[in-house]
Amino acid sequence: MPFTVLIPARMASSRLPGKPLADIAGLPMVVRVAQRASQSKAQRCVVAADDARILAACEQHGVQAILTRSDHANGSDRLAEACEQLSLSGEDIVVNVQGDEPLIDPTLIDAVANLLVQRPEASMGTAAHAIASLADYQNPNVVKVVCNAKGLASYFSRAPIPLARDHLDQAWWQGAAQAAGHAGFAPLRHIGIYSYKAGFLREFPTLAPAPTEVMEALEQLRALWHGYAIAVHISGQAPGAGVDTPEDLQRVRALFA
8 A cells, every 4th residue: 555654854852953954974864864765665755844944955855845833742743734734635654754763674664554554453553673682671761562462552661561570670581581481472672663544643633642651751652542553563673773862873974984
């Protein structure tokens, strides 16, 4: 099924101001992201910008972009406006690729889009991969997701979930603990890419924030709180590095160099 990639991009960033226009091997980062996304099977890739400077940079490099309001509280609100500007129908599929992911795997974009074809009961799709280290499992900056038998998300958390009662503070999915009954099962790290049906994306900003969303600072919990299903694609590998800090930017620049 055809789908559209939307890339929200805003100039304000507490850790890396002007991030969308940060130079990576001669091109603005948001252009690098769009170029990667265009290698997917998307029908089109569109940057949803909050600043005319982002719009100009995209147009200079042949990337379709639209100017959205600068006062949106979050990326979902910006994407909802983009759906209106692009006149997407309620059943059209949209994939949200973050504007700071210049190493995004195009096949991951395709997989997350296909979730909504394979799982029509889901209003959203996302991705995850198996956690390798105990440090990541315990790190609150690493978001975890637990899925049910149908591959739908049960919960997202910054806490180490699921927590093995008999193996506290251990990598229960490895070594002796694995042999004790956890073989073939591991905690999952959430990957911040989403697919939506455009109708749900328009509705999402109208839903009341969930208490769990506020406590965990995880917007996707709003969908679960209100009873919407989120399908999860399990990737065999971790995604390429995103850019949140100046140090991240230097690492990505080195990879492109």
